[in-house]
Amino acid sequence: MFLRQSEKTAIIYKNEVVSYNLLLKTITQYSTLFDESKTTKIAIYLENRPEWVYAFYSGMMTSSILVPIDFMLPSDDVAYILNDCTPEVIFYSNETEARVNEALSLTNHIILKINVDEINLGQISCETRDLASYNDDDVFSIIYTSGTTGKPKGVMLTFANIESNIYGTTKYVEIYKERSRTLVLLPLHHILPLGGTVLMPLYVGGTIVFSPSLLSEDVIFTLQNHKINIIVSVPRFYSLIRKGIKEKIDANKIASILFKIAEKRKSRNFSRKVFKKVHEKFGGEIETFVCGGAKLDENVARDFQTLGFEVLEGYGMTETSPMITFTRPGRVKIGSPGEIFPGMEVKFEDGEILTRGTNLMKGYYNKIAETNEAVVDGWLHTGDLGHLDEDGFLFVTGRKKELIVLSNGKNITPEEVELKLLAVDEITEEVGVYMEKDQLFAIIYPNSVKAKAAEITDLYEYYRWEVISKYNEKSPSYRRISNFIIIDEPLPRTRLSKLKRFLLPEIGKGNAIKKEKKEADLNFEEYKIIKDFLIKEKEKEVFPSDHFEMDLALDSLDKITFLSFLSSTFGVELYEEHLVKYNTVEQMSIFIKEHKTKINIETIDWKAIFKETVNLNLPKSWITLNLFKNWFRLIFMLYFKIKAEGLEKLPNGPFIIAPNHQSFFDGLFVTIFIKNKVMKQTYFYAKKKHLGNKFLNFIANKNNVIVVDINNDLKMSLQKMAAVLKSGKNMIIFPEGTRSVNGELGDYKKTFAILSSELNIPIIPVAIGGAYKALPKGSLIPRPFKKICVRFLEPINPEGHSYDSLTNEVYSKVASELKC
Template sequence: MFLKNYNKTALKWKDQKIRYADLLREAVYFAKLFPDTAERVLIFSENRPEWIYSFLGSWKNNCTVIPVDYLSTVEEVIYIVNDCLPDVVFCSREREKLFRSVIESIDHTPLLLVYEDVGTAGNTSEEVVEGIDFAKKSLNDTALIIYTSGTTGDPKGVMLSYENVMANVEAVSIGVPIYSIDERVMLLLPLHHIFPLLGSMVAPLSVGATIAMSPSLQPQDIISTLQNNQVTIIIGVPRLYKTICKGVMDKINQKKIARLLFFIAEKAGSQGFSRMIFKAVHQKFGGKLKYLVCGGAALDPDVGSNFMTLGFEILEGFGMTEAAPMISFTRPGQVTIGSAGTAMSCTSIEIRDGEIVASGKNIMQGYLNRPEETAEVLKDGWLYTGDLGHLDEKGRLFITGRRKEIIVLASGKNINPVLVEQKLESLTDCINEVGVFVKDDILQAVIQPDFQKVRAREITELDDFFRWKIIDAYNKTVSPSKRILKFTLIDEELPKTRLSKLRRFQLPDLVGKRAARKSDARQPDFEEYLIIKGFIEEQSKREIFPDDHLEIDIAMDSLDQVSLLAFLKSTFGVELSEEKLMAHQTVRRLSEFIQEKKEKISVELVNWKDILKEKVDLTLPRTWITANVFRTCSKLFFKGYFRFKGEGQENIPDTPCIIAPNHQSFYDGLFVASLLKQNFFKNTYFYAKRKHVNNPLIRFLADRNNVIVVDLNSGLKESIQKLAEVLKKGKNIMIFPEGTRSMDGTLGDFKKLFAILSMELNVPVVPVTINGAYQALPVGTLFPRPLRQVSVRFQQPVFPEGHTYDSLTETVYQQVRGGLS
């Protein structure tokens, strides 16, 4: 018998407790809502108890059930309905309007039953139902038609028999007793997919377990469901576990003691020890959690390893809809990070030409209405999965890629994009998502940055960071055929299925259509947008579109953001922090926010003179004698290690000034400082990004060696005001106009911060040209190359009279450039 009265709670939904007797009564009630001549029933709804009632009622009537993603579009539902021709459709009120649009567009007219209209049996029925079994059915009858998620094109209807379904249930309840009557399983993922349908509903109900339904995928609903029901099993996908892991690890990394305990637990490798020291984490998840079952896609090995260190067991499996869904899974106590476990008891696995093939009672009947495509994957009872992998000596399965996703270049070279993506992600934690694809025979990548991490690391030049630190660094480690020749940054998620499988075939269109979407977008005509758009166009010297991203598309640096914030305050009376500005990342979103919050509209240009006049509390760092000793030692080292020389020191004025060198290497500040006269050096101040002085010792030394720390994320305006205050006190400052060192030795664009300070405070700028530093210490090298020629030339000072910000910036740029060899 598939389902019987276990005389206990079957289902918990919000405040409801639905017992098995009630569940069976509801199944009978729903079975009576449609003619017993119906053969196929389609369910089109979000997760809710009625979804389960209609499913069980349909099986009671010997019907084939077709679950459909409730977020499907009209076109997608039309395709499925025309393919499977259901006799009955259950849907929620939320989906009713869409489905009625479907009916108007097709010739087929199924009976439509809306949950809110048909109600439930509730307490109105006294009928006693002992259970639902398959006695009247052949195990070879079709129980389900599940439409694949379409990662490579149109979805196909996978026909699964009752035998296919029960083979999976028996494997995890009898073969390996993961599911039992005492378990409490969280139902979280949408039931239209075979993995949560079997793992979160069919298997628990078949053994008499209790299902705890989470009202949504929101973190607070998930946590409350876990805690209120003392859940023992979670059925999840890699993305869910990655999100949970990130939340836990972020908190651990905030405290030294927690990091130390995590390190000790990692080395100890004891689940009992880990559960003891991370008891608070386990209590957060209800305190009874035994198994985290993972499927739908490959789990990041780091995530699996972190969960093991925390004392949790992630049982990763491999499967597909065509196997209902499991082919292999990890047995409790036998977790091997990176492996999808061993074959199910009813399944055989072989590797043929690198491809994983499987046979057994779990393998599908075929694709609905697609005999040719069925024949392509089902051969002599073996399912050719399309996935690549290998088995070790213990029969453990390791997945290495997907055959259909292997990129074949015109040269004949084969590239596994998953391995490329993993390599890119290993280079930085500033990537939220990355997808690799080929277009015009060029290997390309599309990257969604993790903006929170980007800002935490004070990365202001996104394009340069990903170009040099990630793409170039990757390209240097691979053969020419595997190099990424083009990349695109985006501010949206990559196209995926509901279970987070990447729809790689959509990536070329995503990149191609992105520019078209922006340029074709209708320009808003409300006043706030037009004013903000005009300001940004004047500042950036480029055409602005409504959905341009402030960082990705407009490439706003920190100074640009300060200018924009000052403009918003003076024009609209809205004062924002840098963090708040980034919460409204496109021109359209920012304009809509300002439209809602504005106190006035009075267009005013940004007045840097007023900004620099604002009071700022600044105590100049004390200069220790060690600073001069360090400068002298540096000069001696440079002259002995390199062929080092300086010239033009006579061009440095006696009045306060701004030293503006190009930036080729880590040593540039010392190269310049070592050539300054002692008294001038004593009165010269340098600025450093906060991320470079996080270490207490380095911060201590910075405070005593003329270094002013600037925070590019939350205090740049104040930092600029502090630099101005230094000049007002008759001191000098050194600023690298490029903002960051060159990645290839060429001169980068100059930021105009130095020009603003020079113009508003009437101090000259001394352009400084550094030659040879990049060749002596290229990016990525640990040790400088000896005997390289390095020269520093101080150019004639440039005075601000008669200049604009832009013309002064350009004049200094040309002087520095003119001195480069």
């Protein structure tokens, strides 16, 4: 019943087209490669390709139990499976040969090896035969679970289980049709892609099309050239696709408006017309996206619906082969994996989902105790929490085993917390949450490309205030994150993208796992010099795998200092792009070792850097400079209770004014009190990204604003500021670099101290108090009649100071005068 004879195309792989007749013939040829009478189980350990299908169905032709193995598994895990279920035959490929040989050396029984890359079908002559007959209760396959909580268990699925799933998706709900073309994308050792992209489409006489790889260009080429109708994949796949589409839509104003209109209209036909180009990108023939393996983010599902695609989400387990619930076409309910699958029943005990029916496994292979623990009185305890709504749609709320129970009795579903954290910003790629000592901890994996585009120079501070703090503000006390770490590689997941939560506490131990990396392998001078420099600069331990931004928190100034040190010490011309490409201590050390022209340790010479010629035409003061200043003074004096003191302490120029930064208006709060004559000699700097058109650049050029690109070229930015000061003018520099998120004084960057020290120019500390209460970060409308104090403090001369001591003295002076 599983295959038919015809000349219709069954399989497409690259330029290879296989008809159903040729498929049956090839399967028959494969079945002659082993002794049918001595074979009860066949293992398959190779990558997705037509040979995988031939090997699998050759087992069905010879009444053998199929054991698919993840071709990415290491040899010791493969050996575990082979020893557990003892197959007599294993199909493998050139790609997996070395691991097969290593695995077999760890097994205690003889297994016939068949390398599919060495099979010569032209030398195998035989009559095509049908697949073997079977009883419903016969074991069809042993599928090993992915092992998110430890060693995998072999799930015994029967022919009745598989038939039930096929019936439900081809007869009861007609997802698969004879004309359907289904993309084979996910690894076939999982029951979801095995059933959804091989067994079901081939059963109805459809065509399956293998994507040559998971690379986006291969997937898109396959979709467009073979007019795919059905894609079966996991939430992560759909999230990545949606992210790429949404970024392009958001970057186009017209597309963005159309998206909002489509969102409100909720018309699939309208959306398919409006976003015709998006549909054409998928080949223009997509009818159904099938999603399983984990919960689909509701925003992803909603956006696909807005684009005119229907995502049919299902819920199940390997133990239910896999369907428990499935979404019927035309009955999508966002957030739900659908209604109960035909032949299945669902009930709940203490919130846990229990199920039984025709899809339920026969048991775990050789594990009676584990089977009895999972299946009680015929009901499978899924370990998932959820409920049915009034329409019979299932909603899964979390994992029972993953439920975090605090000492106060409160229950937390980590996935809910993670989804809320992900919704706070667009920079976070992944987040995992776990409990330790009755507190919630978060492990964050950011998108470094987006972080750079957003000009985030201190990831830790960004996440502390812009993500964790904002999440905590809106969460009850027992759901708040107590601490977090940032990592530079994705969270551990199974091949179907399920998070391996049991590994999170290990990762969270100060990133202890990666910190223990062997330094013995880096026993060369370049590494030692670089490590010593970073230890001195950051005053912390440095490890080979430390990421310059995420672990060592190098800010823009640190990067310039580091690159200048590397260039002068090793004779290699370096730019910030090198820090992106070689972003760990180990990678940079190896790069320097291979490209150095000398080794001569030198300190950073800022004086020489400031002497370099800079192409800078100083902006000319227009009459508008003081007009604006005086106009804002009048407005602010009426709107706020603002006062200033210490103006008499301003010396003759040049000097650096260094105010703290509490609000958007701080620059004006300082300048409105400065005399017109002094104001003409005083300059601001503005980031290039804030002056996006010619008009704003024109205004800046007439009002004492120099344009700098601090994040991408700090060296040039500092040279421009130095040029202003050397010409006898004054500069206003905010040492914190950004506005305070809570009104407290932030860390001072030492940029202003370097300029002061190297040019021997005094610093005027300015303490601004009350501005945060008048206009906190994130607020749009200032609060009227708030008291604001602006204090110009005694000038501080740089003589006798290091950069750090000068920075600290200015910080202390301002900190002591903030009260208003």
